Amino acid sequence: MLRVYCFDTLAVTVEDVYLREPDPQRGGDERGVRVELRPLAAPPWQGSPNASQPLACGPALWRADLLESVAGGPGTKDRMHHHPGMSGGEPGPRVFVPALTADPILWLRDRLADVTPMLEAARVTDAASHKAAVAALRDAAPELAEIVGTVLGEVRAGRLATSGH
Template sequence: MLHAFVYNEIVILVRHWFEVSIKDGHLEHGARIELRLRSPQPHRGTESAAQKIVADQPLWRADLFDRIDGVHGGFEAAHFHPRFHDAEPCERHWADEVKAAPWDWLHDQLSDIAGVAAAAGVRLRDPAADSEQVRADAPAIVAVARSRAAIQCGTKEQCYAWTQDAAGSVHLMLDRLARPELLDRDRVSPWLASRNAAHRAP
């Protein structure tokens, strides 16, 4: 389930995410907010025709996560990725303010979206336009992100329902575990079931 805020040059995606650590099998979930660059598309059809919206290139990501084995609502795994290399995020960046006041921090980032893009290596063609619009929408974007926070997701079934479209990514994590014996198999059972069904499909 994705929420998209689409502007002139950028798109902001908000969703719930579920993460399995490949290293030790610990589990994280919470709100993921991603900034993407919108690719201009040639006009198609008549003046009334629906147009393509393409937002393929990621620039920045915030993962405001809880550890499932940690404090509920504690944001112990909250971090961000200030840039991408093609489709791959850079290493996690940790900052005290991201854990201590994640929603205030997110609002601050959205209030300078041109600066966030520049730090990711992209200068917007008209930075003032998108900056002004995103700044005005920042409270609404933060509200949607809060609605997809870990504290709003109380069961494994709800977590799976909110992330079912990205189940393939979780399957890859499960397939690459360094210590599979450490995995909480009950907590990930919906993803294990969907992975097994995918493997059985002809």
């Protein structure tokens, strides 16, 4: 299930994922939670003053994959990584960080508390235009991290991310 949390000009998506690995030599399938920071755009106003308006999330600027190998089992934290500075929604190489593996929820909360380095790594040219969103994300970081922890718990319990596509 994909969840989208909107903060003025930025959004955070949280999704349970099951990823099939076509090459068994690379370690097999993995499952967990994907968290992405995305730009959020509101098209020009349409309709009456009371009309519901569309929103559009752009491709991810940053991604954290709180993944575990299916073979290793729940709680192994053996595939947890992030992708700083994504371009055009494409992830670069996986970046493994000991602090992420040690405590993924705390690590994520700390990243969401200041997304400015993520914007810089993604070479966002109008980073200053996201000032209100950065502040709102800072305030919401503990709640978002708790949500991700709940989703990860559901994955580990076998209730989410049960099959790949």
